[in-house]
Amino acid sequence: MSDSSFGKGCHLHLIDGSAFIFRAYHALPPLTRKSDGLPIGAVSGFCNMLHRYVEGNTGPDAPTHVAVIFDKGSHTFRNDMYDQYKANRDAMPEDLRPQIPLTRRATEAFNIACKEKEGYEADDIIATLAVQARAAGGRCTIISSDKDLMQLVGDGVEMLDAMKNKRIDREGVFEKFGVYPDRVVDVQALAGDSVDNVPGAPGIGIKTAALLINEYGDLEALLERAEEIKQPKRRQTLIDHAEQIRLSRRLVLLDENTPLDFTLDDLEVRDPLPDQLMPFLAEMEFRTLTKRIADHLDVEMPEIDDTPASAPDAPEIEDVPFDKEGYEMVGDSAALQSRIDRIYELGYVAVDTETTSLDEMRADLVGISLCVEPGSACYIPLTHKAHRGDDLFGSDDLAEGQMALEEALSMLKPVLEDPSILKIGQNMKYDAKIFAQAGIDVAPIDDTMLMSYAMHAGLHGHGMDALAERYLGHTPIPIKPLLGSGKSAITFDKVPLEDAVPYAAEDAEITLRLWQQFKPSLHRAQVTRVYETMERPLVPVLAAMERTGIEVDRDTLSRMSNAFSQKMAGLEDEIYGVAGRKFNVGSPKQLGEILFDEMALEGGKKGKTGAYATGADVLEDLATEHELPRLILDWRQLSKLKSTYTDALQDHINPDTGRVHTSYSIAGASTGRLASTDPNLQNIPIRTEEGRRIREAFVAGEGKTLVALDYSQIELRILAHIADIPALKQAFADGQDIHAMTASEMFDVPMDEMTPDVRRRAKAINFGVIYGISGFGLARNLRIPRSEAQGFIDRYFERFPGIRTYMDDTKAFAKENGYVETLFGRRIHTPNITDKGPRAGFAQRAAINAPIQGTAADVIRRAMIRMPAAIRDLPAKMLLQVHDELLFEVEQGAEDDLITAARDVMENAADPVVKLDVKLTVDAGQGANWAVAH
Structure with a gap:
């Protein structure tokens, strides 16, 4: 009889170490130890995850026993069984390799059991321990999202996806595999696994495998009765590959009897030992984490010597803890003056504003935060309202102890406009516009959001809270508890001063700390030029455009709304005729029933709710062969135009200016393209006549004209240069119709016999290839069978082989x-x-497209940055940027001067940094509204 202490009431946690490591490695940018350049990014993330794990495991569900399980090496008993097992895996990244042993040391430093076994995978150890825990009457939680471990779930064993904080029980396994845990290995044996190179049954995926297993009971019964299967191809596959399928089952089946040299009792939870943990963190030079854990354990932080051996430009990360008790409220001119004096001593200041709205054009300034050194931030409240007990009763009286708004701004204006003082912000465009409303022109600036964007585009978001968590190891004070949500939400001027001061001051301190880290890192990331010439200088340009706005004619929008309603009603009658009865066209559920139940069209798939999926992708596939989905797509487009534009745009007209003021996000898209919000003016569809008509509502002011300048096929020109396609280059040089030329090349149609339909197809392929379009996608675009579309693409690559080379190289x-x-x-x-x-x-498609779309975005950014100086002496203003187009408003009579000046800037925007083989050309138009000008 066992004398083990592990039994009923015990709860074992098994952490998949590899999942933690790879999550940490891929989630964080490269980080090196300052003293010697050792890569430590994955170790840093791993330690943060372990610390959060230890801190978060309290309460009735806390573990009594825990271990982190690792893979010992790449060769296991499965390789002896099948030499191609995991043979297709990419080599481990060079900068991750030296970090693997450090993650083992980190686990031990946290006083958590760290286990591995030569010749076995971590999953086998986890399986063995989970089964032992279950047999002993205890519970086991496997902290991993690895599908291979799902065969273990049930009877006291569950999984936890820590990244999504989602528990996976028997029903969760069924949702993933279509079978319960005891049949998961059978499904995996049939479906195979391309990641681990498990062969499975060719042509059989998870869904088909689940259907077969549910029908026949288990894998062996299925293989024995394979002759009974009606589908000939499926039947033959199972007969021909029976032994391969049985081998696959042995490969995916976890070994629940892995020989271990420890017991469950050895995995008892132990508190971290400061003498063990602190030296390791100090050795890794994790200043912020070391400080945080030292505070948590109530011990003194050890000295960290991170003097660089060969990295003199490594950032100085301040060894000062965040302390919200130390934030100061500035309530008089003497206190503010002492802050201003300190700013002049240092030559920089982090600044942040608090307002009543995210819409800068309608927001009132509530207060200003300043920070010049970590641990020394302040908040200057200006228009906070007085409280009356627990209730405001709608009071407009100001809270006591605040400076007068005019006094504070008059003291700060010289600092904020002083060219010798650097103003640092996080999304500085917003704050600059708020100050501009008060008559203050903030310059020069630095922007931590844009620094992060220049270095980390594509890796993560660039909001302040996310950056603080990731790079400072600090969770900012949340805004939601201060403002509330829904109908009871308040604006920041109603937040009591004692709550507002720490929240607002912390924002400025976080911004300064991020700047201290990011500014020297730009150089090492080799993106200083990108930040200095394309990100930062764009801020004042966009701020000016956004504040100017564009006039929108409310009457035109109302008329369009009515016209769209009538056209939708006409389409509905057509739809009812094709469907054979009336139904709610806007109901996806009813539409699904008509398409897939009543009309019996192929491709119907039900979601969790039991309703058929009828998204645009489904309808576009069906529209290649059926009338009803085509009509539905047309109806939906009109419905979206009406709700998103002709109706909603009326609400966006600013009551003070009579204009619409969109806001541009510089860091919204990883490729460098700007995104437009509130309202989004970049997604107005222009492929349809109705979509193009929306632009009629955007009008010139009295005595003015709208002028649109649009790059002609800029992405195709850039593709011709980057991929070095002689035929495309020559066509552009000769001024040919590029789509007609492509059609002629592909379809052997002489130019003088070109039909609009053939040209349209070539155009779709030209642009589709840039975005890595598949035959599937092109078929949807052209509403033609997929095989025909794939044939077009294959022929395209034959005619322009340089494009395929570019794609493969990229x-x-x-x-x-x-x-x-x-x-x-x-x-x-x-x-x-x-x-x-x-x-x-x-x-892969995104990677292929990014250099092309990103280069086009860079070109137009460079043009926009140079534009204010080029049109300074003209009675004109730049209003909008929509992808490859710039829209201006100019006094009547000066249109030609503007076109000449703006076209020159745009066509030469790449110079002198890049000399393109293909000349950029710009089309210009003008008129009383945007539709005419475009």
């Missing part, structure tokens, strides 16, 4: 380096480029 570069680059040096990271399955295709 994918290879992305896989090797983890990023791609534009011609101007912008880096777009590609963290998912080595993924397997459907996501791999998406990541």
Whole structure:
């Protein structure tokens, strides 16, 4: 009889160490130890995850026993069984290799059991321990999302996906595999696994495998009765590959009897030992984490010697803890003056504003935060309202102890406008516009959001809270508890001063700390030029455009709304005729029933709710062969135009200016393209007549004209240069119709016999190839059968082989380096480029497109930055940027002067950094509204 202490009431946690490591490695940018350059990014992330794990495991569900399980080596008993097992896996990244043993040391430093076994995978150890825990009457939680471990779930064993904080029980396994845990290995044996190179049954995926196993009971019964299967291809596959399938089952089946040299009792939870943990963290030079854990354990932080051996430009990360008790409220001119004096001594200040709205054009200034050194931030409240007990009763009286708004601004204006003082912000465009409303022109600036974007585009978001968590190891004070949510939400001027001061001051301190880290890192990331010439200078240009806005005619929008309603009603009658009865056209559920139940069209798939999927992708596939989905797509487009534009745009007209003021996000898209919000003016569809008509509502002011300048086929020109396609280059040089030329080349149609339909197809292929379009996607676009569309693409590559070479080279570069680059040096990271399955295709298409789309975005950014100086002496203003187009408003009579000046800037925007083989050309138009001008 066992005298083990592990039994009923015990709870074992088994952490998949490899999952933690790879999550940490791919989630964080490269980080090196300052003293010697050792890569430590994955170790840093791993330690943060372990610390959060230890801190978070309290309460009734806390573990009594815990271990982190690792893979010992790449060769296991499965390789002896099948020499191709995991043979297709990419080599471990060079900068990760030296970090693997450090993660073992980190686990031991946290006083957590760290286990591995030669010749076995971590999953086998986890399986053995989970089964032992279950047999002893205890519970086991496997902290991993690895599908191979799902065969263990049930009877006291569950999984936890720590990244999504989602528990996986028997029902969760069924949702993933279509079978319960005891049959998971059978499904995996049939479906195989491309990641681990498990062969399975060719042509059989998870869904089909689940159907077969559910029908026949288990794998062996299925293989024995394979002759009974009606589908000939499936039947033959199972008969021909029976032994391969049985081998696959042995490969995916976990060994629940792995010989271990320890017991469950050895895994008892132990508190971290400061004498063990602190020296390791100090050795790794993790200042922020060391400080945080020292505070948590209530011990003194050890000395950290991170004097660089060969990195004199490594950033100084301040060894000062965040302390919200130390934030100061500035309530009089003497206190503010002492802050201003300190700013002049140092020559820089981090600044942040608090307001009543995210819409800068309608927001009132509530207060200003300043920070010049970590640990010394302040908040200057200006228009906070007084409280009356627990209730405001709608009071407009100001809270006591605040400076007068005019006094504070008059003291700060010289500092904020002083060219010798650097103003640092996080999303500085917002704050600059708030100050501009008060008559203050903030300059010069630095922007931590844009620094992060220049270095880390494609890796993660660039909001302040996310950056603070990632790079400072600090969770900022949340805004939601201060403001509330829904109908009871308040604006910041209603937040009591005692709550507002720490929240607002912390924002400025976080911004300063991020700047201290990011500013010297730009150089090492080789993106200083990108930040200095294309990100930062764009801020004042966009701020001015956004504040100017564009006039929108409300009456035109109302008329269009009515016209769209009538057209939708006409389409509904057509739809009812084709469907054979009336139904709610806007109901996806009813539409699905008509398409797939009543009309019996192929391709119907039900979601969790039991309703058929009827998204655009489904309808576009069906529209290649059926009338009803075509009509539904047309109806949906009109419905979206009406709700998103002709109706919603009326609400966006500013009551004070009578104009619409969109806001541009510089860091929204990883490729460098700007994104437009509130309202989004970049997604107005222009492929349809109705979509183009929306632009009629955007009008010139009295006595003025709208002028649109649009790059002609800029991405195809850049493709011709980057991929070095002589035929395309020559066509552009000769001024040919590029789509007609492509059609002529592909379809052997003489130019003088070109039909609009053939040209349209060539145009779709030209642009589709840039985006890595598949035969599937092209078939949807052209509403033609997929085989025909794939034939077009194959022929395209035959005629222009340089494009295929460019694609292959770009994918290879992305896989090797983890990023791609534009011609101007912008880096777009590609963290998912080595993924397997459907996501791999998406990541590869994005990598192929990014240098082209990103270079085009860089060109137009460079043009926009140079534009204010070029049109300074003209009675004109730049209003909008929509992808490859710039829209201006100019006094009547000066249109030609503007076109000449603006075209010159745009066509030469790449110079002198990049000399394109293909000349950029710009089309110009003008008129009383945007539709005419375009």
